[in-house]
Amino acid sequence: MDNNINNRLEVLVKKTYYIYQRFNIHSTFALLYHEEPLSVIELSKYVRISDQFIPLDDNHYFIIFEFTAEKNAYKASQNIIYKLDNHFNANQGTFIALNSLDIHKSPQNILSRLKQIIAQMRRDCCSRVETEDILER
Numbered sequence: 001m002d003n004n005i006n007n008r009l010e011v012l013v014k015k016t017y018y019i020y021q022r023f024n025i026h027s028t029f030a031l032l033y034h035e036e037p038l039s040v041i042e043l044s045k046y047v048r049i050s051d052q053f054i055p056l057d058d059n060h061y062f063i064i065f066e067f068t069a070e071k072n073a074y075k076a077s078q079n080i081i082y083k084l085d086n087h088f089n090a091n092q093g094t095f096i097a098l099n100s101l102d103i104h105k106s107p108q109n110i111l112s113r114l115k116q117i118i119a120q121m122r123r124d125c126c127s128r129v130e131t132e133d134i135l136e137r
Contacts, residue, residue: 013107028073030063031114035093046083070100077129095121098131
């Protein structure tokens with residue numbers, strides 16, 4: 001990941017932490033993995049306007065479900081997967097990992113944890129949306 005992406009990620013995470021501390025508004029971090037390359041324009045058709053996302057590479061997107069606790073982010077993730085499946089003709093190669101807000105985690109720690117969740121999901125062939133709970137099973 002290049003420095004520009006790291007810097008953007010850090011700014012967005014710090015902004016999210018500030019909003020939480022100042023206004024007590026929850027957000028949820030996510031990592032979307034898609035087997036086929038997925039453009040920013042294409043993905044933007046399937047995420048909510050209030051959500052922010054950063055392409056990390058052709059197959060990974062860091063998403064912040066703004067103003068959304070983990071339970072509702074789970075549902076939003078299911079909706080994204082459903083829409084991407086329809087767009088890509090039922091290709092089941094999309095996975096989304098969720099990580100609840102914890103202001104003590106660095107952006108790199110969050111991303112690392114999300115990548116661990118994705119790796120576990122792909123290994124276990126379990127559901128296509130998972131939280132940190134999968135790492136404790």
